[in-house]
Structure formats: C-alpha cells, structure tokens
Amino acid sequence: MDVPAIELVALTKQFRNTKKPAVDSVNLSVSQGEVLAIVGGSGSGKTTTLKMINRLIEPSSGLIRVMGEDVTNRDPVILRRSIGYAFQGVGLFPHMTVGQNVSVTLRLLGQDTECVSKRVDELLAMVELPAEEYRDRLPTELSGGQQQRVGFARALASQPRAILMDEPFGALDPITRDALQQEFRSLQKKLQVSVVLVTHDMSEAVLLSDRVAVMHEGQVAQVGSPHELLTKPVNDYVAQLIDTPRRHSDFIESLMREAPIEGTS
Amino acid sequence: MTPKMQILFEQLPDLLGGHLTLAVPAIFMGVLISVPLGILCVKSARIRGPVMSLVSLVQTIPSIALLAIMVALLGGTIGYWPAFIALLIYSILPIIRNTIVGLESVDPAMREAAKAVGMRPVQQLLWVELPLALPVILAGIRTATVWVVGIATLSTPVGAPSLGNYIFSGLQLRDWQRVIFGCVATMTLSLVLDQLIAVIEKSIQARHRVSLVLASCALAGLVGIGLAPGFMAEDAAGFSNLLGSREGVAESLEPEESPLTLDGQVIRIGAKGFTEQFILAEALRERIRKVGGTPEVLTNMGSTIVFDALAKDTIDIYIDYTGTLWSTVFKEANPIGRVSMRADVAGRLFNDFGIVLLGPLGFENTYALVTQRKTAFRYGLSEIGDLTPVAKDLRIGGDPEFFGRPEWQRVRQLYALDDITEVGMDSTFMYQAVADGQVDVAAGFSTDGRIDAFDLTVLGDPKQAFPPYDAVVLLSPRAAKNQNLVHAIEPLLNRVSVTAMRAANRLVDEDGESPRESARQLLAD
Ligand SMILES: Nc1ncnc2c1ncn2[C@@H]1O[C@H](COP(=O)(O)OP(=O)(O)O)[C@@H](O)[C@H]1O
Ligand SMILES: [Mg+2]
Numbered sequence: 001m002d003v004p005a006i007e008l009v010a011l012t013k014q015f016r017n018t019k020k021p022a023v024d025s026v027n028l029s030v031s032q033g034e035v036l037a038i039v040g041g042s043g044s045g046k047t048t049t050l051k052m053i054n055r056l057i058e059p060s061s062g063l064i065r066v067m068g069e070d071v072t073n074r075d076p077v078i079l080r081r082s083i084g085y086a087f088q089g090v091g092l093f094p095h096m097t098v099g100q101n102v103s104v105t106l107r108l109l110g111q112d113t114e115c116v117s118k119r120v121d122e123l124l125a126m127v128e129l130p131a132e133e134y135r136d137r138l139p140t141e142l143s144g145g146q147q148q149r150v151g152f153a154r155a156l157a158s159q160p161r162a163i164l165m166d167e168p169f170g171a172l173d174p175i176t177r178d179a180l181q182q183e184f185r186s187l188q189k190k191l192q193v194s195v196v197l198v199t200h201d202m203s204e205a206v207l208l209s210d211r212v213a214v215m216h217e218g219q220v221a222q223v224g225s226p227h228e229l230l231t232k233p234v235n236d237y238v239a240q241l242i243d244t245p246r247r248h249s250d251f252i253e254s255l256m257r258e259a260p261i262e263g264t265s
Numbered sequence: 266m267t268p269k270m271q272i273l274f275e276q277l278p279d280l281l282g283g284h285l286t287l288a289v290p291a292i293f294m295g296v297l298i299s300v301p302l303g304i305l306c307v308k309s310a311r312i313r314g315p316v317m318s319l320v321s322l323v324q325t326i327p328s329i330a331l332l333a334i335m336v337a338l339l340g341g342t343i344g345y346w347p348a349f350i351a352l353l354i355y356s357i358l359p360i361i362r363n364t365i366v367g368l369e370s371v372d373p374a375m376r377e378a379a380k381a382v383g384m385r386p387v388q389q390l391l392w393v394e395l396p397l398a399l400p401v402i403l404a405g406i407r408t409a410t411v412w413v414v415g416i417a418t419l420s421t422p423v424g425a426p427s428l429g430n431y432i433f434s435g436l437q438l439r440d441w442q443r444v445i446f447g448c449v450a451t452m453t454l455s456l457v458l459d460q461l462i463a464v465i466e467k468s469i470q471a472r473h474r475v476s477l478v479l480a481s482c483a484l485a486g487l488v489g490i491g492l493a494p495g496f497m498a499e500d501a502a503g504f505s506n507l508l509g510s511r512e513g514v515a516e517s518l519e520p521e522e523s524p525l526t527l528d529g530q531v532i533r534i535g536a537k538g539f540t541e542q543f544i545l546a547e548a549l550r551e552r553i554r555k556v557g558g559t560p561e562v563l564t565n566m567g568s569t570i571v572f573d574a575l576a577k578d579t580i581d582i583y584i585d586y587t588g589t590l591w592s593t594v595f596k597e598a599n600p601i602g603r604v605s606m607r608a609d610v611a612g613r614l615f616n617d618f619g620i621v622l623l624g625p626l627g628f629e630n631t632y633a634l635v636t637q638r639k640t641a642f643r644y645g646l647s648e649i650g651d652l653t654p655v656a657k658d659l660r661i662g663g664d665p666e667f668f669g670r671p672e673w674q675r676v677r678q679l680y681a682l683d684d685i686t687e688v689g690m691d692s693t694f695m696y697q698a699v700a701d702g703q704v705d706v707a708a709g710f711s712t713d714g715r716i717d718a719f720d721l722t723v724l725g726d727p728k729q730a731f732p733p734y735d736a737v738v739l740l741s742p743r744a745a746k747n748q749n750l751v752h753a754i755e756p757l758l759n760r761v762s763v764t765a766m767r768a769a770n771r772l773v774d775e776d777g778e779s780p781r782e783s784a785r786q787l788l789a790d
Contacts, residue, residue, distance in 0.1 A: 056381055081383030091378035104392075105382050154382065204401045 003068035005120045005162045005194035006053060006084035011062035013048050022048045033192040035249030039241065040215035046065035046198040050164050055084045067161060079107050084163030088170060090147045091154040099135035109158060123153040127230040145176035162194040169204065181208060203245040214238050273446045283426035284454065285487055286415045287348055290461040292410050293761055295356030300402065303364025324358045324719045328416045332423045332569055341573035348420030355416055356409040363405025367398030397728055403466045407459050414455040422567040424537060433565040519660050527558030527748035535574060535583035538565040540773050541630060541712055541739065546585045547784035581744035586630055588734035600732030605733050619742030623751065624758040628766045633711040633736040635721040648725035649680045657684035662698045663708035665689035676730040694736065711763055712773025765790055
C-alpha cells in the first residue's frame, strides 16, 4: 500500500507555563485520499495538533511524516506551500482581492502571471464563484459562505496532496453550512486530496469523514470509522459524543413515524 | 491689490520654493529612515528601547535650539543643510511611532495566515503586515508633514530662506500684514500637502490608480517647483534676500559708478533679525552694488550663527556691536571704555578667528534710559545720576530680562538707584508707556526710532555704566583680503551718527518705509 499522506507518531506539545501537555503522545495516520476528522471539546488540543503538522507550532517531541518524509528535515516555508490550510474564521487577507487571496501561494511559488490567472479562474469555478464576478472583489464584499469558499479555493490552489481544516464550517448558518459541506465532500472525492478536518461537532465529523479521532485532554481517546465508534465506544466520553448524532437521527425518525406530514400519505 | 501685497506676492515663489525644498525632501527622507527603523523596533525589543528614548528625547529639544545646534554640529555651516537635518530629525518621531503602532495592531491571526500560506518573514512583512499597517503609518506621515512644514519657518534664522522670512521680518518691522501673510501661506501649504497624502491614502485603499498617480504627480510637481528657483538650482540663489528681489545680478551690469572694481563678484552680506540690521545690510548692499559687485543679503540670522558664518567665510561681511562680541564671543564680564574695547575686540577677532574689524560706523546701539521732556524738566534730569535723589518717587519700565542683566545691576550700583520701582513690560510697549506717563523712565535702545517718534530725551551715562555697543563692520578672513571690497565699504566708516541711525530706524518702524529706501536716505545724508 501507498505511504500514508500524514503520519503522527507519539506527537507531544508541552507549552511553557502549563502543567499538562496540550497534545500528549498522539499517534494518528491519514491515508492518501482519506478524510480524518479530529473531534473533541474546546481545549482538547485539536488546533495544536493541526498546526504542528505544517509546523506553525513546533512539537516538543514525537514525529511527523508527510508523504513519508519527516517534516523536521524540511524547510517549513516550502512545507506550508505544499499543504493547504483552511482557517478557523476563514483568515482571508482583507487588503487583497478574491483573486489575489486565492493566488497567493501560487505567486509565492513564483508561477508566471498567465498561469496563475488561469488557475484562479479554474479554482473559483470549482467553488462555484464565477471569476468574472468575484475575482476583483474584496473579502468584505462577500457573504460568510462565499468567504469560506474563497478560503477553500486558496487552500486547494497549489494542488496540495493534503489539506488541513480548522472548524471551517463553524461560523456559517445551518443552510449555508449544509450546502458547503456537500460541496466539500464531492470536491474532496473528485480531487482525492487527503484531509485532516478539525471540528467540535460529531455530526459533521460522521457526515464528512472516513475515520474519526476523538481527542480528550490532549490525548486520542479512540480512532475508528463512525460505525466502530457507534458500536464499540472505548469509554463513556466517546459514547457520549457519538450519542449526540444518534439521538438526533432517532428523534427525527420517531417524528416521521408518529406524525406523518400531511399530504404525503 | 495694494503695492504692499504685490511685494509680498513677488517674494512668494522664492520663499515658497525654499520652504518646499526644505520640507518635502525632509519628510521624504524621514519616511525612508523611520519606516525601516520602526520595523526594526517591532522585530527587536533590544533596539526598540534605546531608539525610542533617543528619538523622544531629541523631540523635546525646542525646534529653534535644534536648528542652532545643527549649525554648530556642522561646524558653523549655515543655510540649507542644518535646516534640512533638523527638519528630518523632527519628522522621525511621528513616523516611527505610527509604524510601530500600525504593525503591532495587525491582527495576529493575519500574521499566522500569512505564515500558513507559505510566506517567508520578509514576505509576511511586505505582503501582509505593511499593507495592513499602512493607514496608521500614513497618519504618522501626515502628522510629520504638518510639523515639518510649520517648523520649517524657523529655518530663516539659520540662513535657509522659507516662508518664515515673512514672519520674522514682519515681527521685526511690526508689519502684521507680512506676519499674517507668512502664517497663511504656511498653513495653506501644510493643508495642501496633508490633503495630497490623504488622497494618496484613499486611492490606495480604493485601488484607484488614476487618482493615486495624479496625487503622486502633484506631490512630485510641488517638489519640482521647489527645486527650480530654489536652493538646489544655484547655491547663491538660496540666499534670497528679505526685502528686495534677487535683482543684484541685473543691476550689477549697469553700475552707476566706475571703475568696476568688484567686477560681478558675489558678496554675501549677513544681518541679524532687527530693523537696524536690515537697514545697514541694505546700505552695504548699495555700496557693493555701486562698485560692480553682486551683493546677496541674508537676513534674520541668529546672533551667534551670523558670527560663526563669518568666521567660516560662509558670509563675507556684517555689522556687529562691540559690547555684544565682548560678552558673547569673548565671555568678558566687566566692560571697559569704548575705544579700548574696540581695539581689544579687533585684536582678538583677528588673532582667534582671522576676522577683520574694518572700523566703526560711528554710532553706538547701547542701552539708554529715556524719559519725557516734561519729566526731565520737572525733576531737572539730564543724566542718569540726576535720578538718584528722586529715585523712590519714580517708576522705570523695561523688558523683564533687562532687570536681570548685569548691566542694570551696574547702573543701579554706580548711580545708587536702589529705590526706583521696576516695571517689567514687553519692549514693544515701553516707549509708549513712558510717553503716556505710565512709567517715568524706560530702559530703551539708543538708536531706536521711537525715541524721536515719541519725542523722548536720552539721559547721559558719564560713568559709562552701560557697556559700549559700538557698531562695527566685520569682514570674514577671505573677504578681508579683498582690497576692492575694503575700498567699497570704507566710505561708510564713521559716517553714521546715532541721530542719523535713529532717524533711519524711525523711517522704517514708524513710517512704514522699506529698509532699502531708508538706507538710501542714510547714505545720501
Ligand atoms: N500558545 C499557547 N500557549 C500556551 N497554551 C496554549 C497555547 N495554545 C493553546 N494552548 C493551550 O493548549 C490547549 C489546547 O488548545 P487548542 O489546541 O487550541 O484546543 P482546541 O483547538 O481543541 O480547542 C488549551 O488548554 C490551550 O489553552
Ligand atoms: Mg481550536
């Protein structure tokens, strides 16, 4: 089999002036083309784990391999250009147009203007923002959902093998979120890009990922397919987390049975 | 337009040009220095402390003092460079401060985003941090612009022509129209530059290329205007004079007197910032022009600055007073007699500086106690000693500074005037005050035109309690070797009596005549 896209071995981060490590001996691996969701409560170490992968945060100990190569041997700037990153809260540059935001990594890579311009049109089409209309707008002239689409396009610009996403749907209204989630999943399948998706929403994780890692107090409590988590939770914490989407769907099912919507029978 | 306004407008191109060539390059250089320095301060806490302390400290030096210090640091060089450097220094603080504030107020999330998309530190700075900090940095540049344009008016006393020439000469000539004209011109310039930067800022934000280009061109155009007739074009042009235009070149082609002994040579005349000096500078100009020289008059120079400029051959000639040289240059505390002081000063000037004291003009501009004729008659006053018996009934008006000076202590002691009542007032008002009887005696200056204008009497000083302030012609070491110049000036020696000088001053101060016209009449006498 291929090498994993991303592999974390005994990864630990101990911040200065804190008692417990923020990330404690985490082992995870993401196969090529796979979506791994990291789920956990606030402060469980999800963001810290994610940022160590592209070396925005340096690990205290442990190992990170991207496409089989130890990242500590690589120039972190080159590494970051090869991994897409979608931010919690979007993180578009307010002084750059949509087109400039999307193309920033390409320009950093020194691609020629014509090439860049073609790729920007392609990327904007991919996230369903027609280039003629949106390329020259400023981020402030877009809705929250449109901004996040631009964020995705930026993360995908350099055709990375892996992208990292930190609660990308967190700030969106439910309808926009649903639409964007569907688009994300189909785009991911089409491009066969590996994804690490950080979220605190188990429903989102179950819906969008191939495997889920549950983090709790800096440690990985359990990793497995949604099915495995549902059927064999290793502890109460995992059971409780995975129970939420189950309760929701059970409740909706019961509604469907007891009160058939008028006009459908 | 009145003829007076016309004169003011005629001088505008030169003075505005001088002002712009000082201010705009100073701000420009200020930006080039301060923005990188501000960036360094943000990136390194170690240099930030010392840099900010130094910059803030320099900022607390009063601007006029900083200008004078620059002259001293440049070894007595006057004119463009000391003024330029002082203005440059003043522009630094607001720009550095705003660069630091602007960079530090960039959202840390933006900095992290820049890093995450793969920017190197320099790219983070150029692509993200500086553009986001730009509005704050530009606000700093605008503050610096307003400061520098204002402070540039103070470069007049160090010999760099600016809109300050209107203000300084207006204050001396008590010509308020001139003062207001200078202030309005300075404020207008300041507003125009400020608005130009605001337009540049707005067009950057709105990505409006056309207006950005237009505003930048306007700014460049202003500098161009400054450069064309101003300092840079021709060194001597920087010495544009106060009250006349720079017609010296043209006039020297058609002299009224032969032979043409100076043959077009440029002779630079210095003058301090008061009426008498303006008139005497015009008198020197007239003499030099008549023998075919090209005089350049540089007025409103600071007292020590004009001396240093002479010692350095930056100017060729000016008029000073022996008592002033005695105390400020040679730091002597106790005065000696008029003739021996002149001889002593002449010897030391030559030994220490190579400066030649060509000779006295004939009058003294010393302190003088003046009173109404009526009062003099009532108390029988003709000399200072006559005040002694009636001192406790009398009030003396004078500049507050005067009453603290050693000269006054000597007078009080030598003439036993301990009982007289001192009334401090601005020297502008004291002649009026004594004429109105608000005070009985005033401590004025012996050549002040207002003594005659208010029909006042000068009390004699037989004990020579006031030091002699003999007006003398000084030549720079180089100018002293110019025999033709010496011959041109010699006819002025011992020609000007105290009453003639007083009348000349009165013509300007009270009758609103130009110093040039007054000088013509003085020479005609
Ligand atoms: N730069 C930092 N310095 C010190 N502690 C930090 C830092 N960043 C995060 N932490 C701590 O590490 C823990 C994990 O944080 P984080 O990874 O952001 O959690 P999550 O993304 O799961 O909410 C938290 O307790 C947080 O306070
Ligand atoms: Mg987080």
